[in-house]
Amino acid sequence: MSWRSHGTSTNDSLIDALEKNNVIASRDVVGKAMRKVDRKWYAESADANEAYRDHPLQIGSNATISAPHMHAMCLELSKEYVVVNDDDDDASGGYGNGRVLDVGSGSGYLVACFAEMMVQQNVSSSSSSSKVVGIEHIQSLVDQSIENLKQDDKEEMVQSGLITITKGDGRLGYEAFAPYALIHVGAAAPEVPEALLSQLAAPGRLIIPVGKEDESQSLMVIDKNEKGELKYKDEMGVVYVPLTDEKHQLER
Structure with missing residues (x-):
């Protein structure tokens, strides 16, 4: 049912459908964050209601925004x-260090969702080191994603430094704010980039589609424990656009 979680004419209708179909289980965390990020600002479409349909959409430069159920x-x-781990209060159950990297951040949608999840915990005010970094190798998408965030009333998050969008080759990560408790990759790599593993905090989690474009792909969840040991889990079969360089993406 996840791929049938269509909304109608509002963002809330989309989230309602995702919750009804049990795609969103954590309504107080994930559901709340997604309700605060209106997908219409991040999805280009002649029909505004298409933003609330449960399928991928083109966002320009041969890039796509994933289907809502995948997000x-x-x-x-x-x-x-x-969730930031507080050594004085383990009740949160979090493993985070306040740093998130979104590779292939596209139109900025997931960057906004991650930031909203942090704001729910007052992370932005309690930790000046908290950061959600989006890295995208197409400058026009970088520029557009910043504009999208402004339209969605996230300008203060950008100005405060909670959100940073930068141009670069995401396969190399972004060393400036490493290590990251969470690294999410929005395109499929033929193999897991070593740079991303090295920039993953301990503990930390890397979520990445792995596989070639015309072959089977898997959404891999890679956990690094406190000792730096890695554990791999094949979460599900997926279909993503390839994680490639700027030249090859524009030529696709």
């Missing part, structure tokens, strides 16, 4: 690592 699933897999 919801990835946020569910992320939530424990976006």
